[in-house]
Amino acid sequence: IALVPKLAPDDYVGFTFFVGCMAMMAASAFFFLSMNSFDRKWKTSxxxxxxxxxxxxxxxxxxxxxxxxNMESPTFFRYxxxxxxxxxxxxxxxxxLKVAGAKKSLMWKLILLSVVMLVTGYFGEGVDPANAQIWGLISGIAYFAIVYEIWLGGAAKLAKSAGGSVQSAHKILCWFVLVGWAIYPIGYMAGTPGWYEGIFGGLSMDVFYNIADAINKIGFGLVIYNLAVQQTSEA
Amino acid sequence: IALVPKLAPDDYVGFTFFVGCMAMMAASAFFFLSMNSFDRKWKTSxxxxxxxxxxxxxxxxxxxxxxxxNMESPTFFRYxxxxxxxxxxxxxxxxxLKVAGAKKSLMWKLILLSVVMLVTGYFGEGVDPANAQIWGLISGIAYFAIVYEIWLGGAAKLAKSAGGSVQSAHKILCWFVLVGWAIYPIGYMAGTPGWYEGIFGGLSMDVFYNIADAINKIGFGLVIYNLAVQQTSEA
Ligand SMILES: CC1=C(/C=C/C(C)=C/C=C/C(C)=C/C=O)C(C)(C)CCC1
Ligand SMILES: CC1=C(/C=C/C(C)=C/C=C/C(C)=C/C=O)C(C)(C)CCC1
Structure with a gap:
């Protein structure tokens, strides 16, 4: 028998960790079990x-x-x-965007930017919190470069040329990156020292991160699921 | 090797937790393994x-x-x-009801009401039990709003226009919500202080919740399973 911890009823961080964990498991079951109903192209997504x-x-x-x-932020596992x-x-x-002729270089560019965003964020949060503001700034610039690329750069042009439900799914995902991902820097500011200290009224960093993760990971996946449903019935 | 606890033979709460756990596992295996026998529309359900x-x-x-x-009610995990x-x-x-043209707004309305119902219930049971009656009342109002919506509101109209086995499945699910879900507020009253104290003769809150969960989660799923069977053989 496993020891199940007692959590205080007002431990909202603990609550969102538990809800988040289960929601992620259920979402995985959902995606894995439904993937075979689609064409190969969408199966992979x-x-x-x-x-x-x-x-x-x-x-x-x-x-x-x-x-x-430990009642402490699990920064290590988060990153x-x-x-x-x-x-x-x-x-x-x-x-x-592959259907619209996207090249692998677009993918690598986005991956590189996201790695820069996360590595600098980790330094600010975990290794060198005294300079959290500077690390956060660099991370934020990489974040804006991603936003730029998908909203106005090459990715946007490809989505436009694809048209139809691909274009509209791309647009929704762009909004996820602009609004959903923006919750993360707020969490970061709530949890690290800097000029911004105290504006978030002591709400814990992890609550922000957990809510953002649920929205972005599951919501993002559902948008793609929807796109696959549309494309399969259109065909 | 795992430690297996000794449970008292008259520990009905423990008994229903064990039965419930296994029943849920078996039901999941049943639904997951049978889903591929149906058309895509029903597969998702x-x-x-x-x-x-x-x-x-x-x-x-x-x-x-x-x-x-802990021999204590697992309120946190329950919620x-x-x-x-x-x-x-x-x-x-x-x-x-999607086949009958239901809109996403119906879904969001129901989800919103259910979240209100549960959040206020959690406050009454876990955070602020001194005011359990008031929290329970608000929660009960949200519950009635759900009952209204599916029995008499927009959802009912859609079910009617769909007719046939969709309509009759909807009707059964409506009964689940009216009768099956009503066991929960009884459990709540058995477990929180208020004017209603003592009417339920010391039967534990968790026994009510466990029985209700088995009926509502598994029974609800089986109704949908039945509907899918009917619709697949009709076609
Ligand atoms: C801008 C910025 C950040 C952005 C983090 C982001 C945008 C994380 C996204 C995570 C996702 C989308 C996970 C889902 O799977 C950090 C690192 C907090 C540091 C502060 C500045
Ligand atoms: C009205 C009411 C309640 C209703 C709870 C319900 C209706 C829960 C339903 C749970 C289900 C259906 C789970 C199955 O998956 C509470 C929160 C006990 C608080 C007291 C008032």
Whole structure:
């Protein structure tokens, strides 16, 4: 029999870790079990969505237990998770736009930018919090470069030329990156020292990160699922 | 080797936790393994039924162990479970009525109401039990709004226009919500202080919740399974 920890009823961080973990598991089951209903092209995208939530489920399992044991932010596992899932999300952008002739170089560009964003974020949060502002700034610039690339750069042009449901799915994903991903820097500011200290009224960094992860990982996957449904019934 | 706890033979809460856990696991296997016998439209509904029992199986696993270790109501895990499974049941209502032209706004309305119902219930049970009556009242109002919506509101009209086996499945699900879900507020009253104290003769809150969960999660799924069987042989 496993020891199940007692969590305080108002431990919202713990609550969101548990809900997040289970939601990621359920989402993975959903993507993995439904992928075979689609054409091969879309199968891969759905599979990658499932991998993203599956990787997250495993890390949420650790983070949940880490939190329950140490009552401390599991920064280490958080970034292990992101360094795998964010590049996979860049792969998703590429897979969607492949029908419109996207090149691998677009994918590598996005992956590179996301790695810069995350490595500098990790330095600010985990290694050198005294300079969290500077690391956060560099990370933020990489983030804006991603936003630029997908909204106005090469990716946007490809989506336009694809038209139809590919274009509209791309647009929704662009909004995820602009609005959903913007929750992360807010969490970062709530959890690191800097000029911005205190604006977020003591709400814990992990609550922001957990909510953002649920929105971005599962929501992102569902947009792709929807696109696959549309494209399969259109055909 | 895992430690297997000794449970008292008259520990009915423990008994129902163990039975519930296994029933949920078996139901998940049933739904997941049978989903591929149906058309895609019904596949998704069966898959969601399986996700509901799967999520419950995982949480019953915890709650069982939590109960065996602490002999205390696992409120925290109970609500983590509900906050995921009840919205998924709202999704089921939507999926069934999609053939009759249901809009996503119906789904979001039901989800919103169910979240209000559960969040206020959690406050009454876990965070602020001194005011359990008031929280329970607000939660009950949201519950009635759901009942109204599916019995007499937009969802009812759609079911009527769909007719046939969709309409009759919808009707059965409506009964589940009216009668099966009504067991939960009884459990709540058995477990929180208020004017209603003592009427339920000391029967434990968790016995009510466990029985209700088995009926609602598995029964609900089986109704949808039946509908899928009918619709597939009709076609
Ligand atoms: C801009 C910025 C950040 C951005 C993080 C982002 C955008 C993370 C996205 C994670 C996702 C999408 C995970 C889902 O799988 C950091 C690193 C917090 C540091 C502060 C500045
Ligand atoms: C009305 C009411 C409640 C209703 C709970 C319900 C209706 C829960 C349903 C759960 C289901 C259907 C789970 C199955 O997956 C609470 C929160 C106990 C608080 C008291 C008032």
């Amino acid at each position: 759905i599979l990658v969505s499932g991998l993203i939530t599956f990787i997250a489920a495993v890390h949420y399992w650790y983070m949940r237990d880490y939190w329950a044991t 292990v998770d992101w360094i795998l899932t964010v590049p996979l999300m860049c792969v998703e952008f590429y897979l969607i | 069966i898959l969601v039924s399986g996700l509901i029992t799967f999520i419950a199986a995982v949480h019953y696993w915890y709650m069982r162990d939590y109960w065996a270790t 983590v479970d509900w906050i995921l499974t009840v919205p998924l049941m709202c999704v089921e209502f939507y999926l069934i």
